[in-house]
Amino acid sequence: MNSARVKEFYYLMKLGREFELRAKEEYMKGNIAGFLHLDIGQEAVSVGSMKAFMKGDVFTHYREHVLAIARGMDPKAVMAELFGKREGVSKGKGGSMHLFEPKLGFYGGDAIVGGHLPIAVGCAYARKMEGENAGVFAIFGDGASNSGAFFESINIASAWKLPIIFFLENNYYAIGTHISWVSPFTELYNKVKNYMPAVRINGMDVCEVYEEVMRAKNYIENGLGPYFIEAECYRYEGHSMSDSGKYRSQEEIEIFKSKDPIENLKKRALSENLVEKSFFEETDRKVQNEIEEAVSFAQNAGEPEISELYEDLFCKECSNVVS
Amino acid sequence: MLYREALNRAIDEAMRDDKSVVILGEDVGRYGGSYRVSEGLFAKYGAKRVIDTPIAELSIVGNAIGMAIGGLRPIAEIMTVNFSLLALDQIINHAAKFRYMSGGKLAIPLTVRMPGGVSKQLAAQHSESYETIYASIPGLIVFAASNPNYAYHALKKAIFLNDPVIFLEHELLYNQEGEVDFKAQIDPFKASIVKEGKDITIISYLKMVKDCKEAIEKIEKDLNIECELIDLNSLRPLDMETITKSVKKTKRAVIVEEDHKTGGFGAEVSARISEELFYDLDAPVLRIAGEDVPIPYNRKLELASIPTPDKIASKIALWAKENGL
Numbered sequence: 001m002n003s004a005r006v007k008e009f010y011y012l013m014k015l016g017r018e019f020e021l022r023a024k025e026e027y028m029k030g031n032i033a034g035f036l037h038l039d040i041g042q043e044a045v046s047v048g049s050m051k052a053f054m055k056g057d058v059f060t061h062y063r064e065h066v067l068a069i070a071r072g073m074d075p076k077a078v079m080a081e082l083f084g085k086r087e088g089v090s091k092g093k094g095g096s097m098h099l100f101e102p103k104l105g106f107y108g109g110d111a112i113v114g115g116h117l118p119i120a121v122g123c124a125y126a127r128k129m130e131g132e133n134a135g136v137f138a139i140f141g142d143g144a145s146n147s148g149a150f151f152e153s154i155n156i157a158s159a160w161k162l163p164i165i166f167f168l169e170n171n172y173y174a175i176g177t178h179i180s181w182v183s184p185f186t187e188l189y190n191k192v193k194n195y196m197p198a199v200r201i202n203g204m205d206v207c208e209v210y211e212e213v214m215r216a217k218n219y220i221e222n223g224l225g226p227y228f229i230e231a232e233c234y235r236y237e238g239h240s241m242s243d244s245g246k247y248r249s250q251e252e253i254e255i256f257k258s259k260d261p262i263e264n265l266k267k268r269a270l271s272e273n274l275v276e277k278s279f280f281e282e283t284d285r286k287v288q289n290e291i292e293e294a295v296s297f298a299q300n301a302g303e304p305e306i307s308e309l310y311e312d313l314f315c316k317e318c319s320n321v322v323s
Numbered sequence: 324m325l326y327r328e329a330l331n332r333a334i335d336e337a338m339r340d341d342k343s344v345v346i347l348g349e350d351v352g353r354y355g356g357s358y359r360v361s362e363g364l365f366a367k368y369g370a371k372r373v374i375d376t377p378i379a380e381l382s383i384v385g386n387a388i389g390m391a392i393g394g395l396r397p398i399a400e401i402m403t404v405n406f407s408l409l410a411l412d413q414i415i416n417h418a419a420k421f422r423y424m425s426g427g428k429l430a431i432p433l434t435v436r437m438p439g440g441v442s443k444q445l446a447a448q449h450s451e452s453y454e455t456i457y458a459s460i461p462g463l464i465v466f467a468a469s470n471p472n473y474a475y476h477a478l479k480k481a482i483f484l485n486d487p488v489i490f491l492e493h494e495l496l497y498n499q500e501g502e503v504d505f506k507a508q509i510d511p512f513k514a515s516i517v518k519e520g521k522d523i524t525i526i527s528y529l530k531m532v533k534d535c536k537e538a539i540e541k542i543e544k545d546l547n548i549e550c551e552l553i554d555l556n557s558l559r560p561l562d563m564e565t566i567t568k569s570v571k572k573t574k575r576a577v578i579v580e581e582d583h584k585t586g587g588f589g590a591e592v593s594a595r596i597s598e599e600l601f602y603d604l605d606a607p608v609l610r611i612a613g614e615d616v617p618i619p620y621n622r623k624l625e626l627a628s629i630p631t632p633d634k635i636a637s638k639i640a641l642w643a644k645e646n647g648l
Binding site: 093 | 345371372374376377379381382384385386387388389390391392393394395397412413416417421422423424425426427428429430461462464484485486512560
């Protein structure tokens with residue numbers, strides 16, 4: 001890892017962490033409503049994968065704020081969407097779980113567990129047909145890996161040798177259900193070994209995530225078919241803001257906190273003399289400013305008008321007929 | 324031209340004119356389509372554009388949505404409406420909502436074709452008509468083709484619309500003969516007046532249009548009345564303008580559908596007429612619909628479970644008499 005790369009990882013992970021902490025605060029204040037799924041603890045996965053997979057199309061689940069920001073979405077527009085404002089990325093109609101930006105090839109925020117996987121597979125089909133080799137990156141959790149949509153997608157992507165990376169964030173819990181209660185094994189890459197290359201990595205290490213996604217990207221770009229990565233990771237917060245957390249112990253949380261992706265990257269960078277100490281202080285300040293800006297932008301942004309209720313439902317031609 | 328040939332022609336022309344049009348589904352390629360709608364397309368356009376899928380409806384529609392996002396214009400064929408229930412999540416939670424929940428950033432140019440209805444003793448899991456589900460979903464367009472001419476024009480239109488269209492066909496119509504005017508300008512969103520009349524408006528769609536025609540022939544002379552028959556063509560959006568104009572003229576409305584009566588699409592049409600045209604009516608709205616049972620296998624029971632030309636005729640005759648016609 002070179003110094004520039006480490007700096008970028010640190011900046012984006014810190015930005016993601018602080019964004020989420022502030023979103024939590026704003027939720028408590030009542031500025032954000034609905035379901036809010038925080039990525040705190042899993043930043044290495046979001047940042048490492050997005051920095052490796054720069055082109056192509058990304059299909060995500062609903063824990064996607066940090067993925068969106070790492071992909072290049074403006075934190076101001078993301079925060080405004082969480083606030084339900086018209087200047088939000090989805091005009092306040094999507095909210096936390098639905099952040100879309102086709103210009104960035106980001107089809108984020110599908111809130112039906114596993115539901116985006118067949119869609120990602122279809123997009124990979126289209127890309128392959130068009131002769132594009134950049135392919136598709138589909139990220140999902142351990143919960144989704146038990147769904148029918150998952151198994152159908154693995155089968156089809158493999159049968160048709162589609163350029164798609166399946167990235168499984170195994171944080172062990174589907175809301176409050178531990179993976180060992182509902183799956184015959186907890187190392188989930190075993191589910192797909194007969195279909196495609198499948199590996200298990202440490203998802204708390206941003207460099208490892210980055211390197212493995214780079215390997216996967218090269219594999220799919222060479223037309224070899226799909227590739228599967230399972231990253232072991234952990235969310236420090238509940239599934240969403242309404243999670244009681246009764247299903248896991250404080251000890252378990254502390255074990256994973258000791259592997260914190262941001263702190264560990266910093267420690268490593270300092271001990272290997274990759275980055276000077278002042279960089280971290282400057283970056284932390286820069287991040288704080290950006291978060292302040294995002295929140296202030298979201299606060300000052302306008303509410304959608306009631307007249308916009310029926311907008312964005314159909315294309316122009318169909319809209320004319322329907323109204 | 325047969326109904327299935329008209330559909331085939333629409334797909335063939337769309338694929339010829341636009342390389343981004345693809346068709347996918349169970350047995351659509353090498354086999355030629357369960358109802359031969361995609362016959363010949365595999366040889367013409369190849370395996371990349373005429374895609375044989377596994378028996379996985381959720382993926383057929385889900386993959387098609389992804390193809391649409393990826394720049395293609397997919398036509399997903401579901402073997403029957405009954406199997407489309409396995410794809411409901413993709414149709415309702417994804418295709419119908421993506422444009423809206425992305426604030427208008429995503430377009431899903433997708434056509435999902437599926438035949439439904441009672442055919443010939445296919446029993447409970449192959450005979451349903453679930454159009455009421457699709458017609459109730461914001462974000463979907465629902466076309467219902469009762470004849471080859473509409474089938475050709477509406478399908479071509481559906482393929483090139485930038486929104487998801489549920490395209491309903493009927494299993495007993497595939498081999499129906501009818502003229503197709505290829506040059507006609509057909510607006511697939513508009514209902515059509517199949518036959519004009521001044522005394523009763525009969526509203527129907529899909530195969531029941533044909534049954535209504537037969538029923539009308541049976542009763543008009545005897546009762547000395549004239550029936551106006553409306554083919555809805557588009558269930559969502561619903562062409563209330565045509566319905567209103569007709570009902571204001573005849574002051575009587577009958578709705579005929581093959582689906583179960585409870586919660587069937589006819590209930591929506593009836594409610595709209597009652598809400599909007601109550602003071603124009605000279606008689607309560609009559610709904611003629613399928614019975615509230617799964618479709619049975621036995622032919623006698625099967626026919627007892629749905630409207631037939633004879634039943635439509637006798638029910639309308641009785642209702643007309645009771646209401647002073």
